[in-house]
Amino acid sequence: METGFRKFTAAIDQGTTSTRFFIFDERGEPVAKHQEEFDQIYPHAGWVEHDPSVLIKSVENCIEVATGKFVASGYNTQDICALGITNQRETSLVWDIRSGEVLYNAVVWADSRTAHIVRQLKLEGAANRILSKTGLPLSTYPSAVKVKWILEHSKAARDVYEAGYLAFGTVDTWLLYNLAEGHSGERLHVTDVTNASRTLFFDINTLEYDPFLTEFFGLEKLLLPKVASSSNSRAYGVLSRGPLKGLRITGCLGDQSAALVGQKAFEQGMAKNTYGTGCFMLYNTGNQPVLSRNGLLTTIAFQFENRPPVYALEGSIAVAGSAVKFLRDNLGIIREANEIGELAMSVQDSGGVVFVTAFAGLFAPYWVDDAQGTIFGITNYTKKEHICRATIEATCFQTKAIMDAMEKGWYSGITIKNLAVDGGMSNSDECMQLQADIIGIDVDRPAMRETTALGAAIAAGFGVKLWLSFDDLRGVNSRNHRKFSAQTTPTQRTRRFRQWERAVAMSKGWLTSEDIDKEYDD
Numbered sequence: 098m099e100t101g102f103r104k105f106t107a108a109i110d111q112g113t114t115s116t117r118f119f120i121f122d123e124r125g126e127p128v129a130k131h132q133e134e135f136d137q138i139y140p141h142a143g144w145v146e147h148d149p150s151v152l153i154k155s156v157e158n159c160i161e162v163a164t165g166k167f168v169a170s171g172y173n174t175q176d177i178c179a180l181g182i183t184n185q186r187e188t189s190l191v192w193d194i195r196s197g198e199v200l201y202n203a204v205v206w207a208d209s210r211t212a213h214i215v216r217q218l219k220l221e222g223a224a225n226r227i228l229s230k231t232g233l234p235l236s237t238y239p240s241a242v243k244v245k246w247i248l249e250h251s252k253a254a255r256d257v258y259e260a261g262y263l264a265f266g267t268v269d270t271w272l273l274y275n276l277a278e279g280h281s282g283e284r285l286h287v288t289d290v291t292n293a294s295r296t297l298f299f300d301i302n303t304l305e306y307d308p309f310l311t312e313f314f315g316l317e318k319l320l321l322p323k324v325a326s327s328s329n330s331r332a333y334g335v336l337s338r339g340p341l342k343g344l345r346i347t348g349c350l351g352d353q354s355a356a357l358v359g360q361k362a363f364e365q366g367m368a369k370n371t372y373g374t375g376c377f378m379l380y381n382t383g384n385q386p387v388l389s390r391n392g393l394l395t396t397i398a399f400q401f402e403n404r405p406p407v408y409a410l411e412g413s414i415a416v417a418g419s420a421v422k423f424l425r426d427n428l429g430i431i432r433e434a435n436e437i438g439e440l441a442m443s444v445q446d447s448g449g450v451v452f453v454t455a456f457a458g459l460f461a462p463y464w465v466d467d468a469q470g471t472i473f474g475i476t477n478y479t480k481k482e483h484i485c486r487a488t489i490e491a492t493c494f495q496t497k498a499i500m501d502a503m504e505k506g507w508y509s510g511i512t513i514k515n516l517a518v519d520g521g522m523s524n525s526d527e528c529m530q531l532q533a534d535i536i537g538i539d540v541d542r543p544a545m546r547e548t549t550a551l552g553a554a555i556a557a558g559f560g561v562k563l564w565l566s567f568d569d570l571r572g573v574n575s576r577n578h579r580k581f582s583a584q585t586t587p588t589q590r591t592r593r594f595r596q597w598e599r600a601v602a603m604s605k606g607w608l609t610s611e612d613i614d615k616e617y618d619d
């Protein structure tokens with residue numbers, strides 16, 4: 098049994114596929130955790146929703162079970178000094194601020210039902226202005242278009258909007274609204290700068306909502322959450338129920354930002370790549386937002402209290418672990434996600450198969466709405482092992498395309514010397530070896546790969562002054578990194594990547610404008 102006074106930090110990690118709760122010690126080692134996968138709702142092709150009440154329930158369960166384990170190990174909950182929240186970004190919810198009644202399922206970031214709205218909005222010629230304010234392209238990915246769709250299709254939401262009571266939130270805001278309260282017992286409607294920077298309502302230069310943007314989307318009456326720094330001693334209140342009731346919440350940030358913090362990539366020039374449901378590379382550009390001309394996003398990486406924001410260039414891949422899940426749940430090629438690596442490596446190569454996993458168009462650096470998942474190069478020789486390999490390679494090739502886009506940009510003189518990785522798919526040695534083989538630089542994986550949750554816990558720890566400077570984190574999550582080095586020649590890499598690029602080019606234009614404009618009944 099552990100004795101003695103220790104300071105623990107806790108983190109809720111509400112991801113796309115699962116929810117987790119962690120309690121970390123001061124070296125960033127998890128001492129208790131619980132994780133639950135929850136149902137994805139796919140009402141039509143390209144649509145993805147989450148049940149808002151399931152999100153809350155899964156967080157409550159995870160807190161309850163992990164806290165039970167913590168106490169059973171002899172620890173005292175009084176020694177947990179702060180809680181951080183991190184979440185899938187862009188996923189959008191609306192509710193009646195008077196009653197808390199939710200008015201539609203959460204429309205998930207990867208959902209592409211808004212392709213027709215985006216096509217129309219692009220015709221208005223404001224895309225460049227929007228990009229320079231928000232760092233985001235007009236696409237199906239950010240929140241604004243999802244909310245616009247909800248208002249066009251849900252009478253209940255529209256009525257509450259017209260009456261001026263429709264609250265909007267990303268998942269962090271939704272959780273804080275339901276599971277927390279302010280220091281005077283008030284209900285919270287709050288978010289952090291990183292989540293706000295994914296909505297298309299927020300100007301990342303001024304750190305304020307921009308009326309031009311809400312007007313552009315026709316959403317002037319929407320109630321937007323207050324925006325606070327990612328590490329903040331007061332804005333996020335305390336937990337209002339459960340075994341950790343009263344625990345201060347002093348960290349809140351989007352999951353990709355949290356992973357950057359968890360990897361301790363605090364300085365300009367540091368980058369990380371997180372292989373979760375999707376895969377997201379963030380490159381720290383310091384205190385200046387840098388706009389990309391090569392299909393990357395500009396985002397707020399994090400902002401600690403009383404400090405200026407830190408920005409990042411981001412390469413977002415919509416489908417990574419979700420393609421592994423697709424092989425498991427839809428095709429039945431594997432029974433468990435962790436089988437894919439071994440199967441992929443049991444063949445010498447993909448046997449000429451290239452899988453463009455554009456389940457809902459392609460994100461960075463391509464931004465193609467009219468692509469759909471396409472498998473090229475199938476022959477009589479093709480076995481499921483080749484498909485497994487091509488599935489992993491799809492994420493690895495997109496990662497290479499993003500690295501190229503970052504390095505090609507004249508704006509920052511970026512060279513990435515090694516790639517810090519984490520997230521579900523990074524658990525597979527085989528996936529990480531294939532990644533190194535495709536990019537030709539070292540892949541660096543920490544032993545403790547729950548960096549997203551750790552990043553939220555670090556933000557929370559700063560909010561209660563557990564740590565005062567980034568130097569204080571020297572001992573946190575620094576043990577046992579593993580390096581994967583390329584076992585390919587430059588010629589092999591170039592040849593394989595060209596084949597991938599050819600496949601991407603051929604997958605474009607599969608959906609016609611008629612397909613895109615097709616509306617389903619709600």
Ligand SMILES: Nc1ncnc2c1ncn2[C@@H]1O[C@H](COP(=O)(O)OP(=O)(O)O)[C@@H](O)[C@H]1O
Pocket residue numbers: 112113114115116372373374375417418419420421422434435436437438520521522523524525528
């Ligand atoms: N050993 C593995 N090999 C390949 N993919 C994996 C492995 N373990 C998990 N995954 C994939 O990683 C994803 C989950 O990663 P995670 O970081 O938990 O995602 P999220 O935060 O989006 O919920 C799943 O889609 C799963 O298919």
Ligand SMILES: O=P(O)(O)OC[C@H](O)CO
Pocket residue numbers: 112113114184185186187206351352353372373374375376
């Ligand atoms: O659930 P993840 O980890 O793939 O992350 C989702 C992203 O935040 C979406 O932008």
